[in-house]
Amino acid sequence: MTGPRYTRLMDSLPASVPFVGPETQERANGAAFVARLGANESVFGPSPNVLKAIANAGAEAWMYGDPEVFDLRRALADHHGVRPENIVVGEGIDGLLGYLARMLVEPGDAVVTSAGAYPTFNYHVAGFGGALHQVPYQGDHEHPEALITRAEEARAKLIYLANPDNPMGSWHGAASVQAMVEAVPEGCLLALDEAYVDMAPPGTAPALDMADRRVIRFRTFSKAYGLAGLRVGYAMAHADLIASFNKIRNHFGLGRLAQAAALAALNDQDHLNATLERIAASRERIGRIARETGLTPLPSATNFVTIDCGRDGDFARAVVAALSKRGIFVRMPFTPPQDRCIRVSCGIDADLTLFEAALPDALTEAAG
Amino acid sequence: MTGPRYTRLMDSLPASVPFVGPETQERANGAAFVARLGANESVFGPSPNVLKAIANAGAEAWMYGDPEVFDLRRALADHHGVRPENIVVGEGIDGLLGYLARMLVEPGDAVVTSAGAYPTFNYHVAGFGGALHQVPYQGDHEHPEALITRAEEARAKLIYLANPDNPMGSWHGAASVQAMVEAVPEGCLLALDEAYVDMAPPGTAPALDMADRRVIRFRTFSKAYGLAGLRVGYAMAHADLIASFNKIRNHFGLGRLAQAAALAALNDQDHLNATLERIAASRERIGRIARETGLTPLPSATNFVTIDCGRDGDFARAVVAALSKRGIFVRMPFTPPQDRCIRVSCGIDADLTLFEAALPDALTEAAG
Structure with a gap:
C-alpha cells in the first residue's frame, strides 16, 4: 500500500x-x-440584533443555507448601490481569495504582492503553483506604482493590494487607488482587499464601478461587524467575473446561520x-x-x-x-x-x- | 479592458x-x-443542547474559530476510537470532497463513480479537469466490483462510493465494503461517503482502520445530527492523507459557532x-x-x-x-x-x- x-x-x-x-x-x-x-x-x-438573529436561526439550523445567498446579496447590493450579480459571498475573504487564485493561476503564472503583505493570499497563490513576485513597502505603505511596474514586467495575471494595509495599518486615499486601477495592465486583475475599509477615513475607498473589469473588491463581516466566528466575506466585481466563481465554489458552503447573522449585522448600521x-x-x-x-x-x-x-x-x-x-x-x-x-x-x-x-x-x- | x-x-x-x-x-x-x-x-x-450552545456561542461570534478545530477533532477521535491526526473537519463533506479532488486530480486523471451518484463529487472532479468514468448501478445499488474493475482499467486515482447510497437509499454490508477496500488498486484511493451511515442498520460501516491508506471515510453533522445550516463535515483517514489537507485547506474556514454546535451535537447521543x-x-x-x-x-x-x-x-x-x-x-x-x-x-x-x-x-x- x-x-x-x-x-x-x-x-x-x-x-x-x-x-x-x-x-x-x-x-x-x-x-x-x-x-x-x-x-x-x-x-x-456584533450587534445585539445579530445575537438575536443567531438565537432565532438556531431553530432553522437543520436547513442548508440558500446556495445563492440571495437575501444577503440583495441587501449588500442595495447597501453598496450595485446589483446582486456583482456580488459573491463566501467562507471569509480567505475562502474567496482561494477561489480567485484557482480561477486565474496556473503553475508558473506571475502574481504580484508586497513583501510582508497578507500571507494567506500568498498561501493560496502558492497552492495553485503561482510564481509570487514581492515588491517592498515604501515607508510602511504598500507601493502601488511599484506593484504595477512589477506586474507589467512579469506579465502578471493578478496583483494584490490591501487598502488599508494589514499588517501596517497604513492606507492610500481613493484617488491613489483609483489611479492604480487605471494603470492595471491589460489582462491583469487587481485584488483589492478592503477588509478594513470600514474603519478608514472617508475617502479611502474609490467609487464602486462594476463595469470595470480590472479590479475585484473584497469586504468582510469579520472585522468592523464583529462576526469573525461566522466567516462571511464577499467580493464585488464585474458580473462576468462574479459568475465565474459559480463554476467552482462550494455552493452550499455558507451556512444558514452565517447568512442570517450577516444580514442582521448589515441592517444595524x-x-x-x-x-x-x-x-x-x-x-x-x-x-x-x-x-x-x-x-x-x-x-x-x-x-x-x-x-x-x-x-x-x-x-x-x-x-x-x-x-x-x-x-x-x-x-x-x-x-x-x-x-x-x-x-x-x-x-x-x-x-x-x-x-x-x-x-x-x-x-x-x-x-x- | x-x-x-x-x-x-x-x-x-x-x-x-x-x-x-x-x-x-x-x-x-x-x-x-x-x-x-x-x-x-x-x-x-438538532439537540436542544445544540440550540443552547449556539445561543451561548453568539457572545463569542467576534472570535475566529480555532483553525486546528482541536476540541471537536479530539471529541470525534474519542467517539470513533481513532486519533485527532486521523481527522480533518471542513465546510461540509462537499468542501472536503473539493479539497480531495484538488489533492489528487490533474487534468485528464481518471476518477470512477456510479452513473447517477452524488453530482457534487462529479462537479469537483470536473472542476480540476478529471476524466470521470461512470459505472451503472446494479439493481438500484452501487456496484463495488464494477467500480473496482473500471478503476483498474482506467488506472484511476480516485473512486467514489456512497454507503448508504444517495439517491437510492440502498446499502452494502460492512463485509462487502471491506472487500471493496481490499481490492482498491495500488495508487488509488476510495472516497467512502458515509453521510447517511448513522441511519443504517448496525454492521453497515466497516471497522475504522486508520493504517489503511486505500480509503478515506466522510461523515457529517448535516444529516442525522440536524446541523445542515452550520455545514460541518469531517473525514477520517491515514494521518499522512489528513495532513495533506493542511497544505491547501481554508484554515480559518470553519467558524467558531459551527465548531461549538457540532461538539454539542456529538455530546448528545x-x-x-x-x-x-x-x-x-x-x-x-x-x-x-x-x-x-x-x-x-x-x-x-x-x-x-x-x-x-x-x-x-x-x-x-x-x-x-x-x-x-x-x-x-x-x-x-x-x-x-x-x-x-x-x-x-x-x-x-x-x-x-x-x-x-x-x-x-x-x-x-x-x-x-
Missing part, C-alpha cells in the same frame, strides 16, 4: 500554514490568553457606527500606551495599531513572546523592516489595561 | 451548478414550500438515538403513503425513501413538478433507470400529512 497519488503540485507544497491560531498558543502555554489582541477581531462584538467610535478611541489609547513606554505608534486606518519598537525583528519577536507569556495575544509583521513592529488589535478598556500593565515588563524582558 | 485571463481549465468549465436550492424554486414559485422534504435534512432538528427512531418511523410512514397510491417504496438505510413511480423519468419529473406546485419540495435521481423514482426525505408528521394529501393529485396531474 503506497497510498494515493497526489498531483505534482501537491507533492511540491510545504506543510506550513499561513497563521497559527491563538488557541494553539494557548494550548502550548497551558493557559488562555487574558487579552486577545492579535487577530484584529472586533472585541466590541447604528451598531457599526458605534463600533467605529469605540475603535477610534481604542486606537488613541493604544497610541498613548505605546508612547508612554517610549515606542512609536504608526498612524492606523484599521482596528489595530502597529507599534514601532525601535529595534530589529528579533527584538519585536521577543516582545511578542514576552507579552504572550503574560497572557496578552498580539501579532507582528513577518518581513523586515516592518518586523521591527508589533501589531495590537483594538480592544475593550479591560483588555487595554492588561496590555498597558504588561508592556513595560515585556519590553524589559525582551531587552534583557 | 478585456478582463482577467482565466486558466484554460476555468475557460472549459460550464456555468452549471450541481444543485438548485429549494429557495431558488420558492422564489420562482412565488411561495415558500409548505413541506421541505427534498434535501435530506433532518426536519427533526441520546438526541441522536431519538432522532434515529423518528427517522425509522418516518420511513415506515412514507412507505405506507407510497404503497397506498400504488407506488413502490425502495428499502432505505437513510433519512429518505426513494419511491419507484413505475414509469419513466419524464413521469417522475412531472410528479416532482406537480408536488412542487402544491408546496411539497422533493427531489429525484438524475439518471435512467433510477430516474423513474422520486426521493422523499423523512419529515415530521405534519410534513408527511401534507405529502400524503398532495401525492394522489400530483400523480393524476403527472399522468394526465
Whole structure:
C-alpha cells in the first residue's frame, strides 16, 4: 500500500500554514490568553440584533443555507448601490481569495504582492503553483506604482493590494487607488482587499464601478461587524467575473446561520457606527500606551495599531513572546523592516489595561 | 479592458451548478414550500443542547474559530476510537470532497463513480479537469466490483462510493465494503461517503482502520445530527492523507459557532438515538403513503425513501413538478433507470400529512 497519488503540485507544497491560531498558543502555554489582541477581531462584538438573529436561526439550523445567498446579496447590493450579480459571498475573504487564485493561476503564472503583505493570499497563490513576485513597502505603505511596474514586467495575471494595509495599518486615499486601477495592465486583475475599509477615513475607498473589469473588491463581516466566528466575506466585481466563481465554489458552503447573522449585522448600521467610535478611541489609547513606554505608534486606518519598537525583528519577536507569556495575544509583521513592529488589535478598556500593565515588563524582558 | 485571463481549465468549465436550492424554486414559485422534504435534512432538528450552545456561542461570534478545530477533532477521535491526526473537519463533506479532488486530480486523471451518484463529487472532479468514468448501478445499488474493475482499467486515482447510497437509499454490508477496500488498486484511493451511515442498520460501516491508506471515510453533522445550516463535515483517514489537507485547506474556514454546535451535537447521543427512531418511523410512514397510491417504496438505510413511480423519468419529473406546485419540495435521481423514482426525505408528521394529501393529485396531474 503506497497510498494515493497526489498531483505534482501537491507533492511540491510545504506543510506550513499561513497563521497559527491563538488557541494553539494557548494550548502550548497551558493557559488562555487574558487579552486577545492579535487577530484584529472586533472585541466590541456584533450587534445585539445579530445575537438575536443567531438565537432565532438556531431553530432553522437543520436547513442548508440558500446556495445563492440571495437575501444577503440583495441587501449588500442595495447597501453598496450595485446589483446582486456583482456580488459573491463566501467562507471569509480567505475562502474567496482561494477561489480567485484557482480561477486565474496556473503553475508558473506571475502574481504580484508586497513583501510582508497578507500571507494567506500568498498561501493560496502558492497552492495553485503561482510564481509570487514581492515588491517592498515604501515607508510602511504598500507601493502601488511599484506593484504595477512589477506586474507589467512579469506579465502578471493578478496583483494584490490591501487598502488599508494589514499588517501596517497604513492606507492610500481613493484617488491613489483609483489611479492604480487605471494603470492595471491589460489582462491583469487587481485584488483589492478592503477588509478594513470600514474603519478608514472617508475617502479611502474609490467609487464602486462594476463595469470595470480590472479590479475585484473584497469586504468582510469579520472585522468592523464583529462576526469573525461566522466567516462571511464577499467580493464585488464585474458580473462576468462574479459568475465565474459559480463554476467552482462550494455552493452550499455558507451556512444558514452565517447568512442570517450577516444580514442582521448589515441592517444595524447604528451598531457599526458605534463600533467605529469605540475603535477610534481604542486606537488613541493604544497610541498613548505605546508612547508612554517610549515606542512609536504608526498612524492606523484599521482596528489595530502597529507599534514601532525601535529595534530589529528579533527584538519585536521577543516582545511578542514576552507579552504572550503574560497572557496578552498580539501579532507582528513577518518581513523586515516592518518586523521591527508589533501589531495590537483594538480592544475593550479591560483588555487595554492588561496590555498597558504588561508592556513595560515585556519590553524589559525582551531587552534583557 | 478585456478582463482577467482565466486558466484554460476555468475557460472549459460550464456555468452549471450541481444543485438548485429549494429557495431558488420558492422564489420562482412565488411561495415558500409548505413541506421541505427534498434535501435530506433532518426536519427533526438538532439537540436542544445544540440550540443552547449556539445561543451561548453568539457572545463569542467576534472570535475566529480555532483553525486546528482541536476540541471537536479530539471529541470525534474519542467517539470513533481513532486519533485527532486521523481527522480533518471542513465546510461540509462537499468542501472536503473539493479539497480531495484538488489533492489528487490533474487534468485528464481518471476518477470512477456510479452513473447517477452524488453530482457534487462529479462537479469537483470536473472542476480540476478529471476524466470521470461512470459505472451503472446494479439493481438500484452501487456496484463495488464494477467500480473496482473500471478503476483498474482506467488506472484511476480516485473512486467514489456512497454507503448508504444517495439517491437510492440502498446499502452494502460492512463485509462487502471491506472487500471493496481490499481490492482498491495500488495508487488509488476510495472516497467512502458515509453521510447517511448513522441511519443504517448496525454492521453497515466497516471497522475504522486508520493504517489503511486505500480509503478515506466522510461523515457529517448535516444529516442525522440536524446541523445542515452550520455545514460541518469531517473525514477520517491515514494521518499522512489528513495532513495533506493542511497544505491547501481554508484554515480559518470553519467558524467558531459551527465548531461549538457540532461538539454539542456529538455530546448528545441520546438526541441522536431519538432522532434515529423518528427517522425509522418516518420511513415506515412514507412507505405506507407510497404503497397506498400504488407506488413502490425502495428499502432505505437513510433519512429518505426513494419511491419507484413505475414509469419513466419524464413521469417522475412531472410528479416532482406537480408536488412542487402544491408546496411539497422533493427531489429525484438524475439518471435512467433510477430516474423513474422520486426521493422523499423523512419529515415530521405534519410534513408527511401534507405529502400524503398532495401525492394522489400530483400523480393524476403527472399522468394526465
